[in-house]
Amino acid sequence: MKKIFSMFALSAVAITAVSCSDDDKPAPSEQNQLLGKWSYMEELALDENGNVVSTYSDDNGECPYDTFEFKNNGILQNIDYDFSDNASECENYITDGIWNVTGNTFKLALGEGEDFEDSFEIKKLTADAFEIQRPLTREEAADYELNVVALKFVFKKVK
Incomplete structure (x- = not known):
């Protein structure tokens, strides 16, 4: 379950719509x-x-937290660390992706795909806190308690 966020981004069905309004x-x-x-x-x-x-x-034990680096022009780099009790044995895996913010919608795709694969509602975005939320898909619902309908992901700015 450690890599749940990355799995969501890689396996989610595209739920975005195309529009030409000024709101987009x-x-x-x-x-x-x-x-x-x-x-x-x-x-x-x-x-x-x-x-x-x-x-x-x-x-992650002695390893750093997984990080997401949001760069200019919608470029994303995800660094995912495996768990280790020994800091010298921390291995990381880097996955590139893309991201976009339109209004209060955050979209991202990790891996080889060029289309946005997942869409979230921005619940909080400050200088040091970022929280996004989206409903569970039917496939994901089987992994959660019956009354769970949405997931919120919490990030903290790296200083």
């Missing part, structure tokens, strides 16, 4: 605020009222 123009302030490195901290499973049903926190 990228929001420059949100784009700029997201630039930089962010550590993936936890996944929150939510019920229909937005209450936290369960929490999954990333435990």
Whole structure:
């Protein structure tokens, strides 16, 4: 379950729609605020009222937290660390991707695909906190308690 966020991004069905309205123009302030490195901290499973049903926190042992670096022009680099009790044995795996913010929608794709594979609602975006949320797919629902309807992912800015 440690790599759940990466698996979501790689296996999710595209749920974005194409539109030509002015509302779909990228929001420059949100784009700029997201630039930089962010550590993936936890996944929150939510019920229909937005209450936290369960929490999954990333435990990498002595290794760094997994990071997502949002670069200019929608370029993304995900560094995923395996768990190790010995800091000198920490191995990382780098996956490139793309990202975009339009209004309060955050889209990303990891891996070889050029189309956005996952779409999230931005719940919080400050100088040091980033939280995104999306509904569970039918396939994912089997892995959670019956009352879980959405997942929220929490990131912290790397200083």
